């Protein structure tokens with residue numbers, strides 16, 4: 423068993439880095455962009471990546487309730503770049519986006535990434551389709567687990583992303599770690615390992631107790647035991663939707679201890695593409 427409730431920081435710990443930060447543009451976060459930077463500095467972070475939910479070029483006027491609108495993208499890029507310049511020397515700021523893998527948007531995503539100089543992409547399988555009918559943080563049927571695994575495996579295979587965000591999100595409301603979950607976990611971990619893609623040990627699940635609805639929650643120990651067996655590496659992600667989360671450095675350091683206890687190698691850098699074996 424992993425000792426989940428002890429906290430023993432070590433003197434020679436690596437830097438604190440968080441590549442998972444949202445902004446109010448996604449319609450479910452609070453605080454100004456600058457507030458996140460100031461809180462990250464106060465929380466002892468050396469590196470902060472913004473990774474708001476990407477907009478999608480909907481052809482039919484659909485407005486997503488969970489992501490920025492297309493006309494907010496340029497302002498987002500400009501704001502993060504301005505903060506990068508303003509706080510150079512204090513904290514390293516990176517420009518990223520979190521995206522689901524929808525094949526119809528792969529070309530658009532790649533072009534947009536290059537056009538805006540986006541440093542990295544997180545793969546986050548939140549919804550089954552671009553119209554967001556099934557939320558994978560609420561599923562409780564084996565069919566939906568299979569759907570989650572399929573979408574995620576296609577994203578991993580594309581080589582487009584720098585990290586797999588909250589890989590165990592599908593377990594949040596799922597009642598038990600059954601054979602379907604074991605197979606999904608094993609397949610996802612093996613595919614990520616073969617692409618040298620780090621997993622994210624996502625801390626937002628520690629705050630989401632009410633959203634579990636009797637489910638396993640995340641980080642889910644059974645999933646991470648599979649990740650350890652398959653030799654994955656991981657980055658700790660705060661998934662901040664409010665600046666205050668950046669002040670919870672003790673939780674971050676506790677997560678560091680979980681990974682150590684599991685025998686999973688921790689990384690603190692994303693987006694250098696050095697880990698890619700193939701790219702599309």
Ligand SMILES: [Zn+2]
Pocket residue numbers: 444448450475663
């Ligand atoms: Zn979000």
Ligand SMILES: [Zn+2]
Pocket residue numbers: 520546548587588
């Ligand atoms: Zn996410």
